[in-house]
Amino acid sequence: MSANEHFRVDRGSQLARLRSEPLWDLAVIGGGSTGLGVAVDAALRGLRVVLLEAGDFAQGTSSRATKLLHGGVRYLAQGHLSLVREALRERATVLRNAPQLSQPQAFVVPAYRWWQAPVHLLGLKAYDALAGGRSLGPTRWLGRSAVLASLPTIQPQGLKGGTRYWDAQFDDARLAIALARSASRLGALTLNHCRVDGLLAEGGRVTGLRCTDAEGGGSIEVQARCVVNAAGPWVDEVRRMADAGAPPRLRVSQGSHVVVDREFWPSDVGLLVPRTRDGRVLFTVPWQGKVILGTTDEPREDIPQAPRPRDEEIDFILAEAAAHMVRPPTRQDLRSVWSGLRPLVLPARKGQGRGTARISREHAIWTEPSGLVCVAGGKWSTYRAMAQEVVAYCIGQQRVPPGREGRGDRSTEELPLWRDDGVLMSALAGADAALAEGLTEQQVRFAVRHEFARTVEDVLARRSRLLFLDARAARDAAPAVASVMRAEGIVQPGLEDFLVLSEGYLP
Numbered sequence: 001m002s003a004n005e006h007f008r009v010d011r012g013s014q015l016a017r018l019r020s021e022p023l024w025d026l027a028v029i030g031g032g033s034t035g036l037g038v039a040v041d042a043a044l045r046g047l048r049v050v051l052l053e054a055g056d057f058a059q060g061t062s063s064r065a066t067k068l069l070h071g072g073v074r075y076l077a078q079g080h081l082s083l084v085r086e087a088l089r090e091r092a093t094v095l096r097n098a099p100q101l102s103q104p105q106a107f108v109v110p111a112y113r114w115w116q117a118p119v120h121l122l123g124l125k126a127y128d129a130l131a132g133g134r135s136l137g138p139t140r141w142l143g144r145s146a147v148l149a150s151l152p153t154i155q156p157q158g159l160k161g162g163t164r165y166w167d168a169q170f171d172d173a174r175l176a177i178a179l180a181r182s183a184s185r186l187g188a189l190t191l192n193h194c195r196v197d198g199l200l201a202e203g204g205r206v207t208g209l210r211c212t213d214a215e216g217g218g219s220i221e222v223q224a225r226c227v228v229n230a231a232g233p234w235v236d237e238v239r240r241m242a243d244a245g246a247p248p249r250l251r252v253s254q255g256s257h258v259v260v261d262r263e264f265w266p267s268d269v270g271l272l273v274p275r276t277r278d279g280r281v282l283f284t285v286p287w288q289g290k291v292i293l294g295t296t297d298e299p300r301e302d303i304p305q306a307p308r309p310r311d312e313e314i315d316f317i318l319a320e321a322a323a324h325m326v327r328p329p330t331r332q333d334l335r336s337v338w339s340g341l342r343p344l345v346l347p348a349r350k351g352q353g354r355g356t357a358r359i360s361r362e363h364a365i366w367t368e369p370s371g372l373v374c375v376a377g378g379k380w381s382t383y384r385a386m387a388q389e390v391v392a393y394c395i396g397q398q399r400v401p402p403g404r405e406g407r408g409d410r411s412t413e414e415l416p417l418w419r420d421d422g423v424l425m426s427a428l429a430g431a432d433a434a435l436a437e438g439l440t441e442q443q444v445r446f447a448v449r450h451e452f453a454r455t456v457e458d459v460l461a462r463r464s465r466l467l468f469l470d471a472r473a474a475r476d477a478a479p480a481v482a483s484v485m486r487a488e489g490i491v492q493p494g495l496e497d498f499l500v501l502s503e504g505y506l507p
């Protein structure tokens with residue numbers, strides 16, 4: 001299939017292919033931004049690649065980001081200039097390759113004390129300068145009245161003015177689905193709802209993996225020249241499949257968000273609080289008709305599949321909002337609350353402090369003694385460069401050929417990730433049948449046929465983003481979504497599971 005043809009999902013054929021392929025070049029564990037990026041890069045070079053995801057694509061951290069394509073103002077303050085520069089370059093790459101899923105976003109950093117004005121302005125001008133020719137707009141000082149005109153509900157008491165700068169935002173889960181579709185079009189096998197539960201080894205070297213189809217297709221053994229562990233916060237868990245005593249390489253920190261209606265922040269411009277009372281940054285970002293507030297940074301020892309915001313985290317976000325908004329939201333105003341787990345690579349050097357906020361977000365790629373290649377850390381914003389590095393690393397280690405069919409030098413830098421599905425969509429019934437605001441029967445059919453959706457949660461959390469935007473509306477729509485999915489041939493779309501899960505998104 002060429003990269004320009006449409007991909008129609010047929011799970012039966014996918015499973016048959018998984019069973020029959022004698023030897024893959026690359027087997028990727030984990031379908032978040034990292035693993036999907038690796039699959040696209042490898043498939044573009046013509047390599048035979050399979051990706052297995054335990055749940056749904058982006059079900060882990062990759063659907064739970066603040067949805068910013070950014071260099072990271074905080075990393076600038078920490079002096080990680082090369083990290084910031086690379087991320088700003090990649091910000092431009094996503095904006096170019098996935099224009100329908102990303103756009104520039106203006107922010108204001110308010111100043112409530114005069115000394116903050118030059119500090120913020122100089123810092124953010126430096127941030128913009130690091131973008132070079134890829135700047136999205138000039139960084140400017142706005143006086144008090146200009147800030148109030150732009151952000152009508154900002155706390156005016158003591159406000160001196162603010163610095164306006166530009167970054168970008170995107171739809172994280174939908175970009176992940178675009179990556180899965182791109183990889184498939186390029187020849188990769190990308191299978192969700194198929195957990196890897198063991199690694200195959202010969203003479204102490206990993207030669208493949210064993211996975212289980214969540215829909216009852218049983219256990220399948222997969223042989224591969226190279227296995228890449230891109231399991232995000234679960235990277236250590238997968239490492240221990242090869243070496244039960246492997247010491248941890250990751251620390252995990254939880255970040256939570258709350259979502260409110262636009263009336264609390266009726267502006268297209270976001271707010272960045274550069275230093276909360278406990279020294280973090282906090283964003284208020286308009287997104288898909290609602291407003292996201294977050295995030296927190298709490299170390300976690302356990303690594304749950306579905307992390308929930310703690311009460312203290314919600315209280316913390318609401319207290320910060322109260323300090324910056326004229327009519328702050330209360331718990332009753334929250335439409336949805338959700339958390340993600342940051343996979344942070346432990347610093348090689350000592351002395352970086354104990355808090356997770358100070359561990360660098362830079363990624364690491366390494367090989368275990370068993371030959372298992374691992375990748376962890378980084379950000380969504382830099383997924384593409386990180387994935388390119390992983391594939392180059394596997395090639396450099398002579399674990400996989402440098403490419404097949406003369407495609408070894410292809411780069412994802414110019415690869416469009418979005419296509420117009422209008423014709424495909426219009427062939428499906430149900431355009432006029434609304435199941436919720438912004439969700440039609442036609443879109444559910446499309447999600448099943450062309451976007452790998454297998455459960456009600458897949459549709460309501462990651463094809464539509466309704467669960468993240470308005471958890472009650474998502475619960476109300478769930479039975480109707482399930483019945484369309486059944487009509488599309490999915491016998492058990494997991495309605496009961498979804499109703500239980502969605503409780504956790506209700507504040």
Ligand SMILES: Cc1cc2nc3c(=O)[nH]c(=O)nc-3n(C[C@H](O)[C@H](O)[C@H](O)COP(=O)(O)OP(=O)(O)OC[C@H]3O[C@@H](n4cnc5c(N)ncnc54)[C@H](O)[C@@H]3O)c2cc1C
Binds near residue numbers: 033055233339
């Ligand atoms: C609160 C928060 C806010 C963030 N905001 C931003 C932001 O605004 N901008 C930005 O650039 N970055 C942001 N990030 C960082 C970014 O989201 C992550 O760096 C990125 O999503 C990590 O992707 P990943 O693929 O490594 O991990 P994940 O997305 O977690 O993917 C790992 C996948 O592996 C699967 N898996 C695990 N075990 C197995 C197994 N045994 N078999 C098969 N599959 C398995 C999991 O189900 C999961 O889907 C944020 C992170 C957090 C936590």
